[in-house]
Amino acid sequence: MTARRDRDSGRDPDSGRDRASGRDRIVLAGMEFFGVHGVYDEEERLGARFVVDVECELTLTGDDSIRRTVDYGRVYRLVERAVTGPRFKLIEALAHAIALEVLGTEPLVDVVRVTVHKPHAPLPGVFRDVYVQVVRGRAATSTPRPGGER
Numbered sequence: 001m002t003a004r005r006d007r008d009s010g011r012d013p014d015s016g017r018d019r020a021s022g023r024d025r026i027v028l029a030g031m032e033f034f035g036v037h038g039v040y041d042e043e044e045r046l047g048a049r050f051v052v053d054v055e056c057e058l059t060l061t062g063d064d065s066i067r068r069t070v071d072y073g074r075v076y077r078l079v080e081r082a083v084t085g086p087r088f089k090l091i092e093a094l095a096h097a098i099a100l101e102v103l104g105t106e107p108l109v110d111v112v113r114v115t116v117h118k119p120h121a122p123l124p125g126v127f128r129d130v131y132v133q134v135v136r137g138r139a140a141t142s143t144p145r146p147g148g149e150r
Contacts, residue, residue: 024060026070029053033083051117056109091116092132099136111137
């Protein structure tokens with residue numbers, strides 16, 4: 001009787017979580033690509049390695065159908081196109097563009113978190129990583145374009 005009560009209440013009977021919360025996650029971590037993003041002319045000329053993580057929040061139903069989840073291959077390809085495509089001067093704008101593209105192509109995703117790492121940023125010192133993380137939901141609408149102002 002408990003499982004039926006949970007099902008009727010909108011709670012997942014296995015985890016007890018509210019199914020409507022949209023807090024299930026699918027993560028593509030550590031996607032690496034060569035790109036030419038950065039403020040300095042040398043960054044465009046030489047290029048660098050960028051690492052991208054994409055975390056999609058959605059409500060997973062448990063259905064065994066690609067139509068009820070995120071298409072990992074499509075997300076990977078859109079990240080690859082963004083990173084290997086036209087230059088963004090700021091990784092902040094690159095991350096924002098990726099986030100909006102994910103929301104535009106994956107209708108089940110409620111919120112997306114995109115982290116763009118630039119481990120070889122031109123800084124005068126020793127550091128492990130530089131990254132930016134953006135979180136966007138369905139209300140985000142403005143798309144940055146490559147080559148913004150300096």
